[in-house]
Structures are given as C-alpha cells and as structure tokens.
Amino acid sequence: MKQTIQIRCKNNKKTQEVAIGSTLSDVYSQFNLNMSYGPICAKVNNVVEGLNFRLYHNKLVEFLDLRTSAGSRTYTRTLFFVLCKAVHDLYPTGSVVIDIPVSNGYYCNLKIGRDVNLEDVDNLRNRIQQLIDAAIPIRRHHVPTEEAIKLFKDLGTHSKVKLLETMGSLYTTYYDLDGYVDYFYGALLTNTSQLHLFGLEKYYDGLLLRIPSMDNPSQLGEMVRQDKMFEVFKEHHRWQHIVRVGTVGELNNAVQKGYASMMINVSEALQEKKLAYLADEIANRKGVKMVLIAGPSSSGKTTTCKRLSIQLMTNGIRPVQISLDDFFVDRELTPKDEKGEYDYESLYALNIPLLNQQLTALFKGEEVELPRYNFQTGKSEMSGKKLQLRENDLLVMEGIHALNPELTAQIPDEQKFRVYASALTTILLDTHNYIPTTDNRLLRRIIRDVKYRGCSAADTIRRWPSVRAGENKWIFPYQENADAMFNTAMIYELGAIKTQAEAALEQVPENCDEYAEAYRLRMFLKYFVSIPYDMLPPISLLREFLGGSSFSY
Numbered sequence: 001m002k003q004t005i006q007i008r009c010k011n012n013k014k015t016q017e018v019a020i021g022s023t024l025s026d027v028y029s030q031f032n033l034n035m036s037y038g039p040i041c042a043k044v045n046n047v048v049e050g051l052n053f054r055l056y057h058n059k060l061v062e063f064l065d066l067r068t069s070a071g072s073r074t075y076t077r078t079l080f081f082v083l084c085k086a087v088h089d090l091y092p093t094g095s096v097v098i099d100i101p102v103s104n105g106y107y108c109n110l111k112i113g114r115d116v117n118l119e120d121v122d123n124l125r126n127r128i129q130q131l132i133d134a135a136i137p138i139r140r141h142h143v144p145t146e147e148a149i150k151l152f153k154d155l156g157t158h159s160k161v162k163l164l165e166t167m168g169s170l171y172t173t174y175y176d177l178d179g180y181v182d183y184f185y186g187a188l189l190t191n192t193s194q195l196h197l198f199g200l201e202k203y204y205d206g207l208l209l210r211i212p213s214m215d216n217p218s219q220l221g222e223m224v225r226q227d228k229m230f231e232v233f234k235e236h237h238r239w240q241h242i243v244r245v246g247t248v249g250e251l252n253n254a255v256q257k258g259y260a261s262m263m264i265n266v267s268e269a270l271q272e273k274k275l276a277y278l279a280d281e282i283a284n285r286k287g288v289k290m291v292l293i294a295g296p297s298s299s300g301k302t303t304t305c306k307r308l309s310i311q312l313m314t315n316g317i318r319p320v321q322i323s324l325d326d327f328f329v330d331r332e333l334t335p336k337d338e339k340g341e342y343d344y345e346s347l348y349a350l351n352i353p354l355l356n357q358q359l360t361a362l363f364k365g366e367e368v369e370l371p372r373y374n375f376q377t378g379k380s381e382m383s384g385k386k387l388q389l390r391e392n393d394l395l396v397m398e399g400i401h402a403l404n405p406e407l408t409a410q411i412p413d414e415q416k417f418r419v420y421a422s423a424l425t426t427i428l429l430d431t432h433n434y435i436p437t438t439d440n441r442l443l444r445r446i447i448r449d450v451k452y453r454g455c456s457a458a459d460t461i462r463r464w465p466s467v468r469a470g471e472n473k474w475i476f477p478y479q480e481n482a483d484a485m486f487n488t489a490m491i492y493e494l495g496a497i498k499t500q501a502e503a504a505l506e507q508v509p510e511n512c513d514e515y516a517e518a519y520r521l522r523m524f525l526k527y528f529v530s531i532p533y534d535m536l537p538p539i540s541l542l543r544e545f546l547g548g549s550s551f552s553y
Contacts, residue, residue, distance in 0.1 A: 208294070264531070347474055452553075
C-alpha cells in the first residue's frame, strides 16, 4: 500500500513526496519556504484550508501569508476566538458579541452586567497576551451536526444553535482552545503563538479589537474615526431588535415559518422612511443647490439617487441629474496605475475644471451644454443637451468621487448636501461571526456583471482587489465628510440574492485562481435559506442587481 503522496507547491513550483496524512504545517516545513508573515493558511486545489488540514491524495498547495485576504481573515478569526476565550475566563457569566467592522478594527459589545471601563480593557488585553504567550494548540473537531447542536445547546450559545439547525449540513466543524469550544466560519490558526500582534482599546461603550495591516503586518492598521458609520450600524441594530432578527439563524427561522414577506416589507419600509427623512432634511436646509451621492462599488448609488429624487419631488423640488461618467477626460489623458494601465478609478480621470465651470455657470442661472463621454472612441464630446436650472430645481450628482472636496472645490460648501451610500451588512451569522460588508457588495456586483455587463464571476473576482484598492484611496477617506449616511443593505438581502449568486459562482472553474474566492462565497451562501426574488417590490434597491426593477438603468 502506498504510504506517500505527491504535493506540488505553487510557491516555489517544486514537487515532493510526503507521508500520507501529513498536515499542511508538516508539508510547509518540508518545502523549506521562508515566509515573513506566514504561513497562515493554504490553498489546497484552490480551496483555502487551515494548516491542520491533512492530505491523503496528490494535491496542488499554495501557502498564504498575512498579506493575503484569506490569511488576514484566518488571523482575524483566530483573534476573535482568543478574545472570546479571554472573556470567558475573566467574566464567566458575561458574553461578547463580535459586532461592527469600524475604524480599521472590530467593535465588540462586551456584556458583563455593567458599563465597560478601562480596567476591563486592560485585564482583557493582558489575558489575551497570556493566552498567546502560552502557545496553546487550537484543535479542530469535525462532528455530525446534531452532536455540535447538542454541544452548543448545553453551553447556552443559542445563536449558534439556530444557525446550525437551519443550515441543513450533515457535519459541522468546531474548535477547542484549552477546553473552551466555539464555532467559526472558516479556518483558524493552529496555535495561539501565531498571533504576533493585536490591539484592544475602549471604544464607545465597548471594545475595539485591532488587527495587523495587510500592507504591513508588522504594524496595526491605522485607527480612523468613523463615528457616523458607527451610528448607522447602531441604528440598524435597533431596527433589528424591533423585528427580533439580528442573526442569520433568526432570519432563516423567520423565512421557514412564512414570515419572509413581512421581513421584506419592513426592511423596504424602513429604507423608504430613511430616504423620506433625507429628502425632508435637504428641503429644509436653506441654500442647498446640489445633492452629491457617493459610495463604493455596488453600493446601490443609482437606485438611491432615483428613489431620493422621488422623495424630493414630494417636497416640491425638481431633481435634475448629472452623470459624472460624462465628465471623463479623453482616454489618452487618463492617469495610469502602477501597472501602467488606465486608472478609471482615479479622481483625475474626470475633467474637474470643466465640471466646476459648468456647475458655477448653472448656479448663476446660465445655460450650459453638457458633455457626453463616448466609451467606444474614448473621447469626450459635446452632447447637444442644454441645461439651465429653474426655480425649485436641484442638481443631483452621484459617483464614487462625489464626496471628494476637490471634485467640487469651486462650489461653496453651504450649497452642497452630501450623502454617503453603502451596503453596511448589520446582520450577524452568530454572535461571534460577523459578515463582511465587502462580501455583500461583491455578491451584488457578481450578479450585476453577469446579467448586464457580460462579465463572468471569475472576471469580477479577479478585478475586485483593484476595485477595493481604488475605494481605499478615493472613497473611504471622505465618507465621514457626508451630511448623511444611507445604508442600502437589508436584513433579508443575502437570502434574496443567494440563488442568482450561487448560479454565477458555480461557473468558476476549479483550475483558475478565482475558484478559491468563488468556493468561499458559495459556502457562505449555504448559511442562508433562499427567498424568492419575485417577492421583492419593483422599486426595491436589490432589483438594480437582480432585475425586474420599475426604474430604468
């Protein structure tokens, strides 16, 4: 009987015979790789696995460090686990909720029956460091799901029980740290000593857990105040408390019991009420001549713009929309990125002087002829479309750069009302597993690109890192400039987009690099009970991506 298998290593393009049943950690040491910030995890046949994963057949393996998205997720999950263990050790009757990604960290709601003070933060920080210094193994257990459900029922962790009961999986993986057990979505590190850096600070009424920067893992990510965004998350949590749906298990239960229509109607009504409030605020602010709507990719800016325009009309205001896409410079004048490719995400891909010149003229009551960008020729042309503002007209302009002060530098601030729109996913998988907002937006974009732009899911996944880099450079630094923030995500959303997203993701072949991300997203969507998309109203923001909207795009 063969006692060895062949492992091909993508990192150094070498192949070696290893003992059957070897772990990824064992294999790493045999390939003599030297990774400064790893290994954290590895792709095995393009599926991300933890380093305790055992190999029984010939495989292609690529080891990942902390500078990769998968590595950062694995590191962060492990840090969550150690924090939960520290809370359990210091506050046996207390609990912690891993709640909101904010300020380049994670807000954690520590529930100990009283206000959290600085001494609590110091004690927890010290306990986490003790657990790291003790180099405690993290053990992985793969058991029948009914066994895992019984375990978590006995422990009183009801959010995990509801999640596992509604998933329909035969087997479940949980982890053990010195007798403390927990469930996490995705791989963990194999030993606490692999956590080389973390931060823990008091943040509002809870904690902020900070992680290493992906760009430079020897340093913590820069702490940036995001007070307005934090308040939007908290507001949506209050709404979720009203409908008693804060976790995916609770959402799935509601859908299975026939309450999907109610969840949709409440979510849509809350969103419409927020838009009506924004329209009222704009109408009541004297001197406002334009509304600027910005947000990252697939945040639903276009539908937000259309629905807000309707609400403005109910206030006696006539919205006039201008597209920033028509203000692109000629293609040969477009800035290039570090790869030498045209950087259409750059602010300077827009003709800023022309935009400001025309805005100034419009606000003086003059007539202008708007440009039109010809995407086929890559040239800016005059459109023949004349525009002159009348009384009660209000310019509405949406685009990724709309909140950047440089874009409208010649327009006085008192004439502008700024709205930041983003899909801020507030529902949790369970109390120790948050859902990244970027996953929500990526799934929206995959569906939209497949349906309307002729791009495959693999194409969208391939481009996503550069899109995210552009957002970090050009959008996120200005989000707190907004006069108002609008959350375009809905409680029921991931159940509604599940079917179309899964169909697109299943088309990604196993032999391409994007398969790992497609597989991860497919496994993530398995947590949700499907909601038929024909239950959505025709003006739902989700129909911008799913189709069937009463709006024209």
